[in-house]
Amino acid sequence: MIKCRCLAIAFFVALIAVSCSQDNSRLNFEKQGREVPSFNDDSAYHFVERQIAFGPRNPGSEGHQKAKQYFLEKLRSYAGQQSVYPQEFTAEGYDGDTLALTNIIAAFNTQSSDRIMLCAHWDTRPRADKASENIDKPILGADDGGSGVAILLELARLFEQHPPPIGVDIVLFDGEDYGKEDDLSKYFLGSRHWSNNPPVKGYSPRFGILLDMVGGQDAQFPKEGNSMLFAPALVNELWTIADEKGYNNLFPDEEGRTISDDHVIINKVLGIPTIDIIRHNLTQSGSQFAPYWHTHRDNMAIISKETLGGVGNVMAELIYNRINHSN
Numbered sequence: 001m002i003k004c005r006c007l008a009i010a011f012f013v014a015l016i017a018v019s020c021s022q023d024n025s026r027l028n029f030e031k032q033g034r035e036v037p038s039f040n041d042d043s044a045y046h047f048v049e050r051q052i053a054f055g056p057r058n059p060g061s062e063g064h065q066k067a068k069q070y071f072l073e074k075l076r077s078y079a080g081q082q083s084v085y086p087q088e089f090t091a092e093g094y095d096g097d098t099l100a101l102t103n104i105i106a107a108f109n110t111q112s113s114d115r116i117m118l119c120a121h122w123d124t125r126p127r128a129d130k131a132s133e134n135i136d137k138p139i140l141g142a143d144d145g146g147s148g149v150a151i152l153l154e155l156a157r158l159f160e161q162h163p164p165p166i167g168v169d170i171v172l173f174d175g176e177d178y179g180k181e182d183d184l185s186k187y188f189l190g191s192r193h194w195s196n197n198p199p200v201k202g203y204s205p206r207f208g209i210l211l212d213m214v215g216g217q218d219a220q221f222p223k224e225g226n227s228m229l230f231a232p233a234l235v236n237e238l239w240t241i242a243d244e245k246g247y248n249n250l251f252p253d254e255e256g257r258t259i260s261d262d263h264v265i266i267n268k269v270l271g272i273p274t275i276d277i278i279r280h281n282l283t284q285s286g287s288q289f290a291p292y293w294h295t296h297r298d299n300m301a302i303i304s305k306e307t308l309g310g311v312g313n314v315m316a317e318l319i320y321n322r323i324n325h326s327n
Contacts (some may be wrong), residue, residue: 026206026207026324027206027207027231027233027234027273028233028324029233029234029237029318029322029323029324030322030324031321031322032165032321032322032323032324033321034165034320034321035320035321036316036317036320036321037158037161037162037316037320038313038316039154039155039158039309039312039313039315039316040154040157040309040312041305041306041308041309041312042305043154043157044150044151044153044154044215044305044308044309044312045150045303045305045308047149047150047153047154048142048146048147048150048215048300048303048308049300050070051067051070051122051141051142051145051146051149051150052140052142052146052299052300054066054067054070055140056124056126056138056139056140056141057122057123057124057141057145058123058124058125058126058138058177058178059093059099059100059101059123059126059174059175059178060097060099060100061126061138063124064123067122068086068102068104068122071104071122071149071153071172072084072086072104074153074156075104075106075153075156075170076106077160078106078108078156078157078159078160079106079107079108079156079159079160083106083107083108083110084104084105084106084107085104085105085106085199086102086103086104086105087102087103087104087105087193087194087197087199088100088101088102089101089102089103089193089197091175091178091186091189091193093178093186094180094186099175099178099189101123101174101175101189101190101193102174103171103172103173103174103190103193103194104122104171104172104174105169105170105171105172105199106156106169106170107167107168107169107170108156108159108160108163108164108167108168108169108170109159109163109164109165109166109167109168110167111167112165112166112167113167114166114167114206115166115167115168115169115205115206116166116167116168116169116205116206116207116208116209116319116323117168117169117170117171117205117207117208117209117272117274118152118155118168118169118170118171118208118209118211118315119152119170119171119172119173119191119208119209119210119211119262119266119274120145120148120149120151120152120172120173120210120211120212121145121148121149121172121173121174121175121176121177121190121191121212121262122145122149122172122173122174123141123145123173123174123175123176123177123178123190124138124139124140124141124144124145124146124177125138125139125141125144125145125177125178125294126138126177126178127139127180127294128294128295128296129180129181129294130293130294130295131294131295131296131297132295134296137296139294139295139296139298140296140298140299141177141298142215142298142299142300142302142303143213143214143215143216143279143290143292143298143302143303144177144212144213144293144294144298145176145177146215146303147211147213147214147215147216147303147307147308148210148211148212148213148214148215149172150215150308151211151214151215151308151311151312151315152170152172152211154308154312155168155170155312155315155316155319156170158316162320164319164320165319165320165323166319166323167205168319169205171194173188173190173191173194173262174189174190175188175189175190175193176188176189176190176191176261176262184260187260188260188261188262188264188265190262191262191265191266192265192269195265195266195269195270196269198270203270203272204270204271204272205272206273206323207231207234207272207273207274207275208263208266208272208273208274208275209234209238209274209275209277209315210261210262210263210266210274210275210276210277210278211277211278211311212261212262212276212277212278212279213278213279213280213289213290213293214277214278214279214307214308214311215303215304215307215308215311216279216290216292216302216303216304216307217302217303217304217307218304219250219279219290219304219307220249220250220251220252220279220281220282221250221251221252221256221277221278221279221280221311222252222254222255222256222257222280222282223235223236223239223253223254223255223256224256224257224258224259224275224276224277224278224280225255225256225257225258225259226258226259226260226261226263226264226267226276227263227274227275227276228255230263230267230273230274230275231273231274231275234273234275235275237318237322238251238275238277238314238315238318239251239253241314241317241318241322242310242314245310245313245314245317247310247313247314250307250310250311251310251314252282254282256280256281256282257280257281257282257288259276259278259280259288261276261278262276263275263276277311290302
């Protein structure tokens with residue numbers, strides 16, 4: 001175990017040492033004329049199914065442990081054994097509980113000094129706050145947790161088959177959805193730990209993209225308010241790509257609400273310009289999120305291949321064909 005951890009740390013030292021001189025001028029985008037591999041929505045849907053098969057993935061559950069091992073094995077099969085690093089840590093839970101948590105980091109195109117970060121949370125909610133019954137039981141989290149991870153796993157599969165022209169780091173955060181309503185101090189546990197304890201100090205990719213609730217039927221992704229504050233050029237480029245590809249029904253060209261999520265932690269602690277693609281309502285009336293949010297209806301029945309494919313294809317176009325890069 002000690003030897004494996006040392007190898008992982010040595011890898012990230014080499015990787016991160018060459019990615020420390022970043023500035024906002026690198027958030028410029030234009031078509032590069034490169035071929036873009038097709039994102040497979042059937043495969044992404046399958047990755048959601050695999051997660052749901054483990055049951056709820058809330059910290060301390062059997063599903064949580066099984067999912068962790070699955071993600072590590074799957075990402076190692078795509079990125080290589082020494083390019084995947086589990087960042088294990090503990091956090092204080094409610095009622096004196098100690099939570100055993102793990103962020104999972106995978107690096108692709110490690111020869112490139114020019115890097116970006118993609119992230120999602122892989123845990124699911126330990127309670128169904130918005131449900132009408134079984135409120136204290138954990139949810140399956142097909143969309144809230146499962147969909148973002150599924151898109152990143154499918155992108156990882158593409159990266160193995162078609163190496164990206166820029167370095168890409170995938171980070172799966174644990175403990176994002178643990179907190180109780182109106183208690184933000186116990187949300188975002190994984191991104192808090194990762195941001196305050198980066199695997200190596202000085203990690204500074206060009207930008208980050210957070211995916212959260214990106215697979216539901218009838219989804220819309222307005223331009224989230226904090227994202228427009230942190231990295232408007234990146235937001236506008238993604239929404240332009242979506243419009244060009246006919247996904248403007250998913251990505252309406254309207255500014256949405258301001259949402260607290262992992263990207264806020266990353267921006268504030270590390271200063272990495274990070275945006276959030278997240279399903280939420282444009283209007284200020286009614287619920288902020290989907291009707292199945294934080295209920296037991298967040299299951300496979302509400303997952304849409306079309307939504308997964310739309311988000312995935314927009315991401316693939318950005319990564320493979322819109323970024324000016326250098327080594």
